[in-house]
Amino acid sequence: MYPAKIDDYSRPATIAxxxxxxxxFGVGEAMCIAGGMSLMQAIxxxxxxxxxxxxxxxxxxxxxxxxxxxxxxxxAMTRYVExxxxxxxxxxxxxxxxxxxxxxxxxxxxxxxxxxGSLCWNYMAACLPAAVLALGATxxxxxxxxxxxxxxxxxxxxxxxxxxxxxxVLVSIDWKSAPxxxxxxxxxxxxxxxxxxxxxxxxxxxxxxxxxxxxxRLALAGLTAxxxxxxxxxxxxxxxxxxxxxxxxxxxxxxxxVDLHSDHWADAAYRGQLVRQLGRDVLTSxxxxxxx
Ligand SMILES: Cc1cc2nc3c(=O)[nH]c(=O)nc-3n(C[C@H](O)[C@H](O)[C@H](O)COP(=O)(O)OP(=O)(O)OC[C@H]3O[C@@H](n4cnc5c(N)ncnc54)[C@H](O)[C@@H]3O)c2cc1C
Numbered sequence: 001m002y003p004a005k006i007d008d009y010s011r012p013a014t015i016a017x018x019x020x021x022x023x024x025f026g027v028g029e030a031m032c033i034a035g036g037m038s039l040m041q042a043i044x045x046x047x048x049x050x051x052x053x054x055x056x057x058x059x060x061x062x063x064x065x066x067x068x069x070x071x072x073x074x075x076a077m078t079r080y081v082e083x084x085x086x087x088x089x090x091x092x093x094x095x096x097x098x099x100x101x102x103x104x105x106x107x108x109x110x111x112x113x114x115x116x117g118s119l120c121w122n123y124m125a126a127c128l129p130a131a132v133l134a135l136g137a138t139x140x141x142x143x144x145x146x147x148x149x150x151x152x153x154x155x156x157x158x159x160x161x162x163x164x165x166x167x168x169v170l171v172s173i174d175w176k177s178a179p180x181x182x183x184x185x186x187x188x189x190x191x192x193x194x195x196x197x198x199x200x201x202x203x204x205x206x207x208x209x210x211x212x213x214x215x216x217r218l219a220l221a222g223l224t225a226x227x228x229x230x231x232x233x234x235x236x237x238x239x240x241x242x243x244x245x246x247x248x249x250x251x252x253x254x255x256x257x258v259d260l261h262s263d264h265w266a267d268a269a270y271r272g273q274l275v276r277q278l279g280r281d282v283l284t285s286x287x288x289x290x291x292x
Contacts, residue, residue: 003043008052015061015142015169021054022167023144032056032169034077034117037109062116062171070177076116076170080104083115091289093135094175096184096202099285100131106194116170119152122226124159125196129227131186134202134219137175143168159226179215182206183289185282188221189274191265198222198265199274203286205237211291213240218250220275224259232257233279242287244280251279 008030010021022030030052033039042048056062062077065086072094074083080101083089089098097115104110104118104127118128119139137152143165152173155163164170184204188197200221208214216237219229233254240246255275260268 003040004046004049006043006050006053009055010052011055011058013058013060015059015171018054018056018059018169019142019144019167021052022169025052028166030054030167032120034114034120035079035109035112037105037113038117038121038123056169062169072175072178074115074173076119076172077114078116080110080113080115084110091183091292093178093182093184093204093290095285095289096131096134096186096204097128099186100127100188100200100202103127103188105196109194115173119155119173120162120164120170122156122158122160122162123196124224124226125190125198125200125222126227127186127188127197127200127221129156130200130219130221131184131202132173133227133229134186134204134217135175135184136204136217137173139173140171141165141168142171147171149174153229156227159224179204179206181208181290183286183291185285185289187278187282187285189278199271199278201275201278201282203279203282205242205283205286205290207287207290211241213237213242213287218254218279220254220258223271224261228258230254230257237283242284247280247283248276250283251276254279 012018031050033053033055063075066073083101138149139155186202188200190197202219204217205213206215216234218233233250236250236253255272260271262268
């Protein structure tokens with residue numbers, strides 16, 4: 001299907017120019033385009049009908065992965081392929097980002113799609129919202145009113161809904177410091193390997209010197225609420241040393257506290273089984289990465 005007519009196209013070189021371009025149209029009339037992997041489908045199907053597209057691909061300030069002294073900042077326009085290939089994410093607290101980005105869609109999607117686009121679109125089964133939620137990032141946004149930051153927990157409201165103002169640009173996804181003795185992981189399962197998953201599970205665990213879990217964040221993708229944390233599962237992990245019995249107890253708590261719906265992809269029992277199996281794998285990896 002061809003897109004409906006789009007009257008205007010803007011290709012800013014700076015964040016300030018991008019914000020000005022959005023603000024020069026009425027609220028909701030101009031939309032950013034990042035990788036276009038979700039937006040172009042939405043335009044073709046007439047789910048959205050922007051009067052102007054503000055193309056962010058030339059805004060160098062929005063790209064790249066920067067880290068120093070444990071702090072980390074990922075530009076919103078950083079593509080999946082760059083995150084998947086970022087060697088420092090091979091282990092430790094940010095490994096879930098690499099796990100997730102490495103398996104988003106197919107090669108074409110990973111070469112075009114961006115972390116910022118995924119968070120702003122916030123599709124219910126998307127991988128990066130769940131991974132970033134488990135890692136507890138802070139998001140930096142710039143709009144006509146200036147700059148603000150917001151916790152990822154407050155940014156992701158529900159499927160296809162975020163706290164981003166219509167004329168705001170997501171600039172970066174930030175962490176002030178990497179927690180010590182921490183490890184994270186993400187894993188998904190879908191009927192089609194190169195597509196959005198039926199269920200995805202992300203986790204971050206922090207361990208005490210004796211290997212017992214002192215903090216945990218656990219997030220799911222693919223259920224009706226979209227990217228969501230499961231506090232009951234996180235609480236059940238406290239004190240665990242990553243043994244199979246304690247992980248299974250925590251995952252039972254997860255299944256008892258989420259809406260495991262049935263649809264044409266999977267019924268509720270199957271979704272529960274995916275949460276248990278993927279959850280066991282993810283938590284085992286996160287504990288191992290934290291210990292290393
Ligand atoms: C074949 C296929 C398979 C896929 N498989 C998966 C998968 O396995 N897992 C998965 O998670 N996803 C998957 N996706 C979705 C993919 O991850 C999209 O790339 C992602 O959802 C959107 O990122 P994008 O950069 O393309 O954003 P776009 O489509 O360009 O934009 C998405 C939305 O975000 C807004 N936006 C983008 N950047 C900004 C910004 N910096 N500031 C403000 N607003 C912004 C846009 O206005 C738009 O509303 C798949 C997509 C396809 C086509």
